[in-house]
Every structure is written in structure tokens, then in C-alpha cells.
Amino acid sequence: VDPDTPIPDPEPDPEPEPDPPILIEDATVWSDNGKPVKMRAEPNQNCRLYDEVDVGTMVGVDAYNCTTDTKGNQWSKVSYGTRKGWYIMTRFLSVG
16 A cells, blocks of 8 residues: 555444434224213314214324314324314324
């Protein structure tokens, strides 16, 4: 090896791939008392009630924990049957 030949810099380590986002496609509705869970037009308990969803029903989750109301309740946007874009409190959704 010629001492005047520059040594090339080593190749940099590749950037690690970011963790993929956690995607939740569906969840089962549940409640402590077994009563249906309220699905609302907006993420708060004072807005219009759209429907009630029976415990054990599978709903599509469009946005998990997407917002928190002024009382600290977390809400997820769900789809249920032909209904899309309505909200259920996240604590009533069982995922996994």
C-alpha cells in the first residue's frame, strides 16, 4: 500500500428506517356495564347522539385517539356499517 494514497472515508451507516405508524383497522366495542356505547357527531359528550353501538360490535377505526375533549376524554373516529366519521370514546374500544 502506497503511504501517499489517501484512505477513503468509510461508508456512513445507513439511516435507520423509522418505525412504521401503528395502524388500527378495527376494534370491538365494550363497556363496564354492558350497555350500548354512544356514537356521536363530534368528540364531546354534549353534542348530538348519532347512534348507540351494542357491546361486542366490531367497528372500523379511522383515527385512534385522534382528539381529547375539555374533560380529558380521548376520542376515536370510527366507521360502523355505512356510517363514517363519527366518534366513540376511546376507552370503549378494545383493540388487538
